Amino acid sequence: MNILTFDIEDWFHILDNPSTQTESDWAKFDSRIHKGMHRIYDILEKTNESEATFFVLGWIAEKYPEIVREISRRGYEVGSHTHLHQLVYNQNQKTFRQDVERSIKTLEDCTGKKVISFRAPGFSITSKNKWAFEVLHDLGIQIDSSVFPAGRAHGGFPEYRRDQPSILSYEGITLKEFPINTINLMGRPVIFSGGGYFRVFPYFIVKQCAQQSNYVMTYFHPRDFDYGQPMVPGLSLNRKFKSYVGLKGCKMKLQRFLNDFEFIDMKRATSIINWDECPVIKI
Numbered sequence: 001m002n003i004l005t006f007d008i009e010d011w012f013h014i015l016d017n018p019s020t021q022t023e024s025d026w027a028k029f030d031s032r033i034h035k036g037m038h039r040i041y042d043i044l045e046k047t048n049e050s051e052a053t054f055f056v057l058g059w060i061a062e063k064y065p066e067i068v069r070e071i072s073r074r075g076y077e078v079g080s081h082t083h084l085h086q087l088v089y090n091q092n093q094k095t096f097r098q099d100v101e102r103s104i105k106t107l108e109d110c111t112g113k114k115v116i117s118f119r120a121p122g123f124s125i126t127s128k129n130k131w132a133f134e135v136l137h138d139l140g141i142q143i144d145s146s147v148f149p150a151g152r153a154h155g156g157f158p159e160y161r162r163d164q165p166s167i168l169s170y171e172g173i174t175l176k177e178f179p180i181n182t183i184n185l186m187g188r189p190v191i192f193s194g195g196g197y198f199r200v201f202p203y204f205i206v207k208q209c210a211q212q213s214n215y216v217m218t219y220f221h222p223r224d225f226d227y228g229q230p231m232v233p234g235l236s237l238n239r240k241f242k243s244y245v246g247l248k249g250c251k252m253k254l255q256r257f258l259n260d261f262e263f264i265d266m267k268r269a270t271s272i273i274n275w276d277e278c279p280v281i282k283i
Contacts, residue, residue: 001165001273002216003178004049004263005145005194006040007119008033008056008067011223012232013085014243015122015154019234023059023084032229033060036222037067041074043225043251047258051265052076055119055145058083058103061110068110077267079117080104080141087124088132088146089155097135104139116142117266119219123148123180126155130170130283137173143270144168145217147179150189160281163189164215165273167280176270177281181217183209194219199246203253210261218263225251 012029014020020029044052054071056078061068071078082088083103088096104115118141125132125146136144148156149163160179168177182189191197192209193216201209210216223229227247235243246253 001214001269002210002261002263003218003266003269004052004258005119005217005219005266006052006054007081007121007219007221008037008054008060008071009081009085009221009223010060011036011226011229013057014232014235014239015085015087015124017232017234017239020232021086029230031064032226033064033067033222036226037070039225039251040220040222043255043258047255049258049263050075051263051268053079053117053266055079055081055117056107057081057085058099058106059085061103061106065110068107072111072113077117077265078107078111078113078115079119079143079266080107080115081119082121085121087122087154088120089124089126089129093131093135096132097139100135100141101139114140116140118144118146120146122154123152123156124154126157127159127283128155133168133170133175133283134173137175142176143178143266144175145178145180145219145266147177148191149179150182150191158189160283162279162281164278165269166278167275169280169282174280176275178217178266178269180219181213181215183213193217195221195224196242196245198253199224199250203256206253206257207260210257216261220254225254
C-alpha cells in the first residue's frame with residue numbers, strides 16, 4: 001500500500017527558524033504557493049495520478065481560498081496541517097486546540113466537506129505532548145499521520161515502535177494512525193519516502209526501498225519542486241542542506257516514483273484496511 005500526500009505550505013514556512021516563525025515574518029516574503037501548486041498538478045496530470053491527500057495550512061486557506069477550492073474541485077482529499085504551522089511541542093493544549101479548530105473551520109468553509117484527517121507540522125507530536133491526540137479526537141479528527149517512528153530534529157516518536165497503519169490508543173480515545181514508514185538499514189530505521197530524505201537519496205535507492213516495503217507513506221511540499229526559490233535567511237549550514245539539496249531533480253524523481261508504483265490517498269487506504277486486524281498501540 002503506497003499513499004500519496006502533500007503538505008501545503010509556502011516556501012518560507014520553515015520550522016524552528018527565527019526569521020520565519022510568525023505571520024509578521026511571513027509578510028516579508030513573496031508567496032510562491034500558486035506556482036508550487038501548478039507544479040504539483042503538472043506532476044499528477046503527467047502521471048495520471050487521481051488520488052492524493054493534501055494537508056493544507058489554514059493560513060493558506062484563509063489567504064488563498066481558491067487554492068483549497070481547486071484541490072477539492074480536482075477530487076483530492078483535504079486534511080488539516082494546523083493553521084499557523086507551529087511546532088506542537090512549543091504550544092500548550094489550549095493554544096493547539098484553538099489553532100487546529102481554526103484550521104478545520106477555514107478548510108471546511110472552503111470545501112463544504114468535513115475535515116477528518118490531520119498531520120502535525122514537523123511531525124512534532126512526541127511522547128511528551130501526547131495530549132495533542134486527545135485534542136484532535138475532540139475536534140472530530142479520525143485519521144492522523146503525525147507519528148514519525150524514529151528520532152529526528154523535531155523530536156520524532158521512536159517509542160511508537162510501529163511504522164504500519166495501526167490504532168493509536170490514548171486515555172480512552174482512539175485514532176486511525178498512518179505513521180511515516182521506515183526501512184531497516186544497518187540496524188537503524190531509515191526514512192526515504194518524503195521531504196529532504198526523498199530529495200537526498202538517488203532514485204534507485206528510493207525505488208529499492210519502496211520495493212521492499214509493503215507500506216509507504218509519502219509527504220511532499222510545494223517547495224520540494226521549486227528549484228528557483230530564494231534562500232531563507234538565518235539557516236544553519238545543516239538546515240540549508242536539508243532544505244535545498246536535490247530540488248533541481250525532485251519533480252522528475254517524483255514523476256518516476258508515481259509511474260513505477262501505484263498510489264492511493266488516505267481516504268481510500270482507510271476504507272480498504274481491515275482495522276479490526278490492525279495492532280492497537282497504547283501510548
